[in-house]
Amino acid sequence: MKHAKHLYALLALVASAPAWAIQAPAAQAPAAKAEVKQATTLGVGDAAPALSVAKWVKGQPIEKLEKGKVYMVEFWATWCGPCITSMPHISELQKKYADQGFVAIGVTSTDTRGNTLEKVEKMVADKGDTMGYTVAWDKERATNDAFMRAAEQGGIPCSFLVDREGKIAYIGHPMNIDKVLEQVIAGKHDIAKLKAEAAAAKIAEQKASAMQQALGQKIQAKDWDGVATVCDEMAALGGEFVEQGAMIKFQIMLYQAKDAARVAAAAKSALEGACKDSGNALNAMAWMMCEDRHKVAGLDYALAVKIAERASTLAEGKDPQVLDTLARAHFKKGDLAKAIEIQKQAVALDASLKPTLDEYEAAAKK
Secondary structure (H helix, E strand, O other): OHHHHHOOOOOOOOOOOOOOOOOEEOOOOOHHHOOOOOOOOOOOOOEOOOOOEEEEEEOOOOOOOOOOOEEEEEEOOOOOHHHHHHHHHHHHHHHHHHHHOEEEEEEEOOOOOOOOHHHHHHHHHHHHHHHOOEEEEEOOOHHHHHHHHOOOOOEEOEEEEEOOOOEEEEEEOHHHOHHHHHHHHHOOOOHHHHHHHHHHHHHHHHHHHHHHHHHHHHHHOOOHHHHHHHHHHHHOOOOHHHHHHHHHHHHHHHHHHOOHHHHHHHHHHHHHOOOOOOHHHHHHHHHHHHOOOOOOOOOOHHHHHHHHHHHHHHOOOOOHHHHHHHHHHHHHHOOHHHHHHHHHHHHHHOHHHHHHHHHHHHHHHO
């Protein structure tokens, strides 16, 4: 996918923002709803609340969450970029598991950032099969209160996975739901274990939030050793923070420290450890090394090639975007013949990459 190269492009570029944030901030409810009392805390293992829907924008109306079916209740808005990015993936999941009783429901509502029913209806119509799942307009944010507010979730997109017994098995970003969803669909999940893991993840998130402030201070002070230490501590939290800590350290060394030796050390560490099995992370890392905007002298493009080769191996050589990255790494390294060879493979899979091949061939003629 074309966005894969830039999957981490928003991480670590601004010290004042959470470096690991992948969710768009949730808009505040209208003033009239400000006095709604906080519902009982909702978490993994609890019974899923009922839906309150004013209008079913797409799909058949769902009167209630039925036992025996698996539901994803996903909260989104028209202004939310990450929500839009997630739509094709949710559609793929709906198509993949439809005949096994899976129903994805995108829930949205009025907010202070301009989300309206009219805009929702237009987007749903424009997206077509890209939103190949049920879409609901919340009834006075009642569903949002029952799920999001009760679960103390402050960002979107946010999805709630409901198993066949009506219990919540997952709360989080829809792009990270696949593993748990597969288990739930197969009836092989352990709800008690998932609850314990969710509790541990929440504690890790709280610790990571505190680390954000420390990271910002280290960046402002240009204390790059301190930055590395904080990122390593973040990775030590486990779970999703392992990869994120490694990627944040890499990007800070590349875009802010602008130190080739530190970039190489961070990249090697990620390649051999936290990101060794993450094709998206490795592809993003190699591509960022090959960009011109960082203006870091003396980068090791042979290392960029090695990273991109690993990403291509993980993709079985079938992802044109990864091949495009690998070709760029060879180009930056100075091996034009290899860059052209690999770019031809990328073009064979995605014709839109032809201009880059033309660039390499023109450079070879000179």
